[in-house]
Amino acid sequence: GQQLNQSPQSMFIQEGEDVSMNCTSSSIFNTWLWYKQDPGEGPVLLIALYKAGELTSNGRLTAQFGITRKDSFLNISASIPSDVGIYFCAGQRIGDDKIIFGKGTRLHILP
Amino acid sequence: DTGVSQNPRHKITKRGQNVTFRCDPISEHNRLYWYRQTLGQGPEFLTYFQNEAQLEKSRLLSDRFSAERPKGSFSTLEIQRTEQGDSAMYLCASSTGQGVYGYTFGSGTRLTVV
Numbered sequence: 001g002q003q004l005n006q007s008p009q010s011m012f013i014q015e016g017e018d019v020s021m022n023c024t025s026s027s028i029f030n031t032w033l034w035y036k037q038d039p040g041e042g043p044v045l046l047i048a049l050y051k052a053g054e055l056t057s058n059g060r061l062t063a064q065f066g067i068t069r070k071d072s073f074l075n076i077s078a079s080i081p082s083d084v085g086i087y088f089c090a091g092q093r094i095g096d097d098k099i100i101f102g103k104g105t106r107l108h109i110l111p
Numbered sequence: 112d113t114g115v116s117q118n119p120r121h122k123i124t125k126r127g128q129n130v131t132f133r134c135d136p137i138s139e140h141n142r143l144y145w146y147r148q149t150l151g152q153g154p155e156f157l158t159y160f161q162n163e164a165q166l167e168k169s170r171l172l173s174d175r176f177s178a179e180r181p182k183g184s185f186s187t188l189e190i191q192r193t194e195q196g197d198s199a200m201y202l203c204a205s206s207t208g209q210g211v212y213g214y215t216f217g218s219g220t221r222l223t224v225v
Binding site (some may be wrong): 033035042090092102 | 211221
């Protein structure tokens with residue numbers, strides 16, 4: 001089963017607000033990835049992190065690879081309607097050739 | 112290259128029937144992965160190939176499931192004697208094989224077993 005704890009499960013925010021979500025694990029990870037999934041589509045990669053402490057931005061999105069290598073967070077600044085969707089953290093554990101996923105954070109933007 | 116391609120996009124089948132899905136990875140990617148995603152959950156790993164070799168299978172992959180990648184290019188996932196619990200989105204991903212660099216997903220095949 002899943003070994004990544006992602007929170008919150010869902011968020012309801014106003015357009016223009018900033019958003020923060022995170023992911024934790026009991027295992028050490030080599031790589032952290034953040035994906036967004038729209039209904040009926042596959043996950044699309046937003047940000048990839050390859051080194052502990054790494055802070056990477058992609059437009060209004062910023063993600064960090066935790067120093068302990070057991071956590072990561074994603075921030076979205078100044079949210080817009082097209083940010084609605086499900087955000088997944090995913091990671092590659094040491095010695096593993098695949099990535100595993102959290103259960104997702106569903107983002108809703110109130111009109 | 113247009114990314115990872117999966118066919119069909121949707122499949123409705125009667126319980127007990129066999130179904131087969133196809134995945135065409137990004138052409139220069141030598142690793143190919145299959146995942147299953149049920150409603151409200153993240154994708155769960157099923158199996159992966161390095162070229163034509165199947166290197167890992169999850170406990171989720173019961174003996175009714177089989178995956179092949181005969182020439183190291185496209186892959187097929189077959190489910191025999193489908194059950195209602197098999198209803199899910201089946202996702203394929205491919206990567207370069209250098210760590211998880213370039214891990215890219217297709218749009219998935221939505222299976223509904225009635």
